[in-house]
Amino acid sequence: MLTVENLTVRFPTRFGDTTAIENININVQAGEIHGLVGESGAGKSTVGAAVIGLLQTPGYISEGNIMLGDTDLRALDVNQAHALRGKRISMIFQDPQTSLNPLMTVEEQLVETILAHEKMSADEARTRAIDLLEEIGIKNAAERIKSWPHQFSGGMRQRVVIALALCTNPELIIADEPTTALDVAVQSQVLDLIRSLADKRKIGFILITHDIGVIAQIADRVTVMRNGHVVESGETAQVLGRPKHAYTRALMSAVPPMDHKIDRFSVPATEGIEGASVFTGDLAEQWLLEEKDLPEDEQKELSIGLSIEALDVRFSGTRKSLWRKPEDFIALDKISFNVKPGSIMGLVGESGSGKSTVAKTITGLITPNSGTMMLGNEILPAGKSRSRKHASRRIIQMVFQDPYSSLNSRHKIGSILTEPLWFYGLEKDPEKRQELAASMLALVGMAPDAIDKYPHQFSGGQRQRIAVARALLARPRFLICDEPTSALDVSIQAEILNLLKDLQSKFGLTILFISHNLSVVRQMADDMVVLRNGVIEEAGKTEDLFERPQAEYTKKLLSLTPVMPKDWAC
Incomplete structure (x- = not known):
């Protein structure tokens, strides 16, 4: 063909x-x-x-x-x-959110596409559009077709994109x-x-x-x-x-195995593949380990744990009637779990399960309706009640999913990396800040001369290394990694995950690792929490949950993960 x-x-x-x-x-x-x-x-x-x-x-x-x-x-x-x-010939793009016009309903976009290529009336085009939505698995298609793209989940939006690709029988x-x-x-x-x-x-x-x-x-x-x-x-x-x-x-x-745990990810050692040189930044390493500049209450232990008790987060719903009170959407329903000091906890679940809501609540971006959070032995203030000068603003740092949007494209890497140093008052000397930034780049496997370049001059894997370096320059003790490798190919993914493992082991970081890639979570996490619709389905040791899952939902997630036949392993 x-x-x-x-x-x-x-x-x-x-x-x-x-x-x-x-x-x-x-x-x-x-x-x-x-x-x-x-x-x-x-x-x-x-x-x-x-x-x-x-x-x-x-x-x-x-x-x-x-x-x-x-x-x-x-x-x-x-x-x-x-x-x-x-x-x-039709095409299905990677991001359904940018593939669909936010100013047009799903019906308008489907009908427009059909009429552009087929000689039929608008009513006939609408009937075909409804049939397509039903064929691709969208229930109540006659009603949902009038919805806007933002009213669908990520998976449902991708189904709509597939329906658009199928409109003309390509x-x-x-x-x-x-x-x-x-x-x-x-x-x-x-x-x-x-x-x-x-x-x-x-x-x-x-x-x-x-x-x-x-x-x-x-x-x-x-x-x-x-x-x-x-x-x-x-x-x-x-x-x-x-x-x-x-x-x-x-x-x-x-490719990380699904059926057993390994110590390190295998990085392809072939010509042209970006390699990692970890722990060559002596100045940055010494600076991260020293305690003389830390407050007394932080000198007791470099590693710090997090305890969440009955955390409840709700968002106001849309008013359907002038006479009816809008129903709240429950994002997190009184969840409780502990992240042990110096450990890596995996947080898994489907889209909309509440994983990112947990991360945003911990960092103070979302105010919970009820519940308590303890960082070490102190209560972690919630949301807006946490001042910008509160110690947790620095102690808790985040590495985001998309390395292309998490770095300011208008700033040079030097400016991006030195910002945490002056913002948190960790280093007042501008020359010392530049030295620390260059050393931190070397620590995460980047050439120090990258400090004078812009983000667009780096690959996705290199940008994610820079994002890790920026988080480390705040001298954190609790790191939240929200899907840090989902946009990266397998070889670069292996490098970044090895880097995180090395840094966690060397500096005693506590990490909350959010991912929908279960094979990666098995390799990274000591403990694991499985979320579904804002409720914890199962929690425990990672190996126990993979070898002997108790919840039906956990078993379902494991069975749906694509794996290679065992005899294909190289």
Whole structure:
């Protein structure tokens, strides 16, 4: 159905052309799911953009052929390509929140797409749109179609995006990281839907992802890419089960196992992969360990624990009637748990379970309705009652999910890293602040000269290292990591997780690790809490919960996590 031969894409620069992908060959059959895997920058998304005709300017196809059936896609003019795009080829993007227009209802967006490609009335288009929503698993489709995108959950929004892609009965759908931001339950639903559409409608899929577990579960064939070239291609069982190329074997070894715990994550030791040089920043290491500048009550112990008792968080609901009081939405329903000093606790659950609400409540961004929080032996003030000068503002730091949005793009790295030092009054000398920032970069495995660069000059993994360095420069003792590796490929994920493990062990940090990747949580966490709809379903030692889960919900999450067959492990 789709044949890509010797595809080469170049991007002109003032220093000459840069080759993004070179001599790429891919074939996709009707009803086949073809996986594209590789690290960030491998060229996966460029292949998809070239096929559908959405290459970013000034990128251009310099060589190669792209055939959709008997149609030469490179021979089409602008109008012909526009008519084909959306009709015969559709695309599912990574973030459903940015793929949908927030100013239009779901109905308006679906009907508009159908009418743009099909000759039918608005009523017929609306009927087809409702049928599509029902087909992809949205209940009460006739009512929900009138909703706005923000009224759907992440998984439901992704289903709407899939419905948009299906509007015109396309032959090929390019899915670019369609499940990266989704929890395991919603991810399983979306993958089952893609598999069903491929089987029933005989739609061909190009599935672009860095999650090898997803590829192992759903793809018929797979192509492994690196630095713009195809490394290996073939049937999934052959490529992942018996990889021939050293790079494929290296990627496979970086995937965290689900069935047992390991001491360290395997980082591919192949040329061109970013490496970590941990603990070379002697000045930063000494500064983090010294206690002379800490208040007396903090000198007793570097590690500190957190105790949460009957924490209740509610949000005001929407008033449905002038005469009826709005019902509150219960985000957290009197939950209690303890994070031991110097340990890592994993917090898992579906989207909307309350994981991020816990993090925001601990950091004081949300005021709970009731309950107590103890940081060490002191009560942790809640929300707005916690002043900016309160010690916990510094002691508790956070590493966010998206390294691309958590750093100010207008500031140099030096300014970003020295801000905690002057804000918390930890170092008054500007020159010493710069020295500490450069040393902290070395400590997290970055070159000290990165201090004079901007965030856009770094990869995703490097940005996340910088985010970790910024958190450490506040001299924290309690670190909250909210999905710190979900946007990273497996090799960079392994480096960041090893870094966090090293820092936690070296400096006695207490870490609350929030993630929907259960295989990562098993490797990182000493203890684990399973949340569902604001209620704790199960809590205990991580190994106990993985080996002998008691709650049905925990068993469900474990069963839905994509894993590779044991005989595929490298």
